[in-house]
Amino acid sequence: MPRRPAIAALLAAALLPASALALPPLHEAFAGYFDLGAILSRTTIEVPEVTALAATHFNTLTHENELKWHRVQREEGTFTFAEADRIIAFAREHGMQLIGHALCWHQQAPDWIFQGPDGEPASPELLLERLRMHINTVVGRYRGIIDIWDVVNEPAHPGWEESERIYRDSPWYRILGPDYIAHAIRFAREANPDIVVLINDYDAWWPAKYPRIIRIIEDLRAAGEDIDALGMQGHWNILSPTAEQFETALRAYRRLGVPIHLTEIDVSLYQWHEREDTFPDGPTDDVLQQQADHFRSLAEVMLRHHDLIDRVSFWGVSDRYSWKNNFPARGRPDHALLFDRDYQPKPILHAFVEAAHAHRAAQPPREP
Numbered sequence: 001m002p003r004r005p006a007i008a009a010l011l012a013a014a015l016l017p018a019s020a021l022a023l024p025p026l027h028e029a030f031a032g033y034f035d036l037g038a039i040l041s042r043t044t045i046e047v048p049e050v051t052a053l054a055a056t057h058f059n060t061l062t063h064e065n066e067l068k069w070h071r072v073q074r075e076e077g078t079f080t081f082a083e084a085d086r087i088i089a090f091a092r093e094h095g096m097q098l099i100g101h102a103l104c105w106h107q108q109a110p111d112w113i114f115q116g117p118d119g120e121p122a123s124p125e126l127l128l129e130r131l132r133m134h135i136n137t138v139v140g141r142y143r144g145i146i147d148i149w150d151v152v153n154e155p156a157h158p159g160w161e162e163s164e165r166i167y168r169d170s171p172w173y174r175i176l177g178p179d180y181i182a183h184a185i186r187f188a189r190e191a192n193p194d195i196v197v198l199i200n201d202y203d204a205w206w207p208a209k210y211p212r213i214i215r216i217i218e219d220l221r222a223a224g225e226d227i228d229a230l231g232m233q234g235h236w237n238i239l240s241p242t243a244e245q246f247e248t249a250l251r252a253y254r255r256l257g258v259p260i261h262l263t264e265i266d267v268s269l270y271q272w273h274e275r276e277d278t279f280p281d282g283p284t285d286d287v288l289q290q291q292a293d294h295f296r297s298l299a300e301v302m303l304r305h306h307d308l309i310d311r312v313s314f315w316g317v318s319d320r321y322s323w324k325n326n327f328p329a330r331g332r333p334d335h336a337l338l339f340d341r342d343y344q345p346k347p348i349l350h351a352f353v354e355a356a357h358a359h360r361a362a363q364p365p366r367e368p
């Protein structure tokens with residue numbers, strides 16, 4: 001492991017609560033099993049408590065938004081990399097592996113991408129050329145710096161019901177058909193033949209959804225392309241997925257023969273249909289323990305399948321800066337991450353580490 005520069009330690013010592021300072025680096029608990037990831041954004045990179053925790057406890061880093069199309073190429077042909085580069089410099093300074101997120105997605109993508117000069121939808125030729133130009137520019141710029149890319153984000157039909165539909169009805173799909181995925185991957189490999197290519201999707205454990213994701217990869221292979229790893233986003237909650245549902249999906253994905261990255265973990269205290277703030281005075285010890293117990297059961301599955309899992313990334317560091325505070329209920333505080341609003345480690349963090357120690361005691365990992 002690279003040594004952490006003294007600056008992070010100094011900042012941490014000045015700002016973080018004693019409970020956070022007393023923690024050994026979290027990623028060390030998982031050494032030999034999988035890498036541990038966090039995110040930074042243009043906002044959180046300004047917060048010394050967050051950067052100190054990120055640099056100390058995680059060994060991979062993803063940009064929350066700064067490499068998405070709407071930030072990098074808001075207007076056609078004008079590329080802006082300053083915000084992304086700042087986060088990249090941070091990761092390099094702290095010896096963290098970078099993950100590129102996300103090249104081809106239907107959200108946080110400016111409207112112009114999908115429009116032709118006449119205001120009608122872009123032609124397939126025009127859209128494909130824009131996709132090529134964007135991916136070539138972004139992946140090419142970071143050749144040798146970012147080696148792992150979420151190339152296509154959320155391509156699977158999201159419905160919770162059983163359905164014949166496999167692909168999400170996005171503008172990419174409507175204009176280019178399913179081949180847009182193979183094209184995006186090909187463009188990425190042209191720009192950097194050495195990258196690890198991921199398709200990344202949410203609810204990837206859901207019984208009606210994981211077969212769609214598998215089918216998309218089979219279609220991709222039939223079209224002569226492939227992924228190098230599969231991203232399961234992991235925006236989970238206190239009840240779901242169950243450990244059994246998660247493990248069933250992992251077993252099915254195992255047959256694809258590529259590693260899994262758990263790319264965007266948070267564990268909401270709320271189920272999807274709940275919109276009230278049940279904890280206006282802050283979460284109770286009971287609910288935090290319930291969150292911890294549930295996550296421990298999922299962590300045990302991760303550890304049992306550590307040979308399949310290359311990375312476990314959390315979609316945030318502290319509950320103070322989590323998208324879950326605004327989604328699906330705007331302004332309702334959620335408490336979905338490992339560190340609370342005051343940067344204190346939570347029971348979910350301790351449960352995660354305890355699961356690793358217990359697994360190691362029972363079954364030590366092989367030497368690298």
Ligand code: GLA
Nearest residue numbers: 064101102153202233264323
């Ligand atoms: C998806 C995307 C992420 C992020 C989250 C919500 O999962 O892949 O980039 O936007 O939604 O924050």
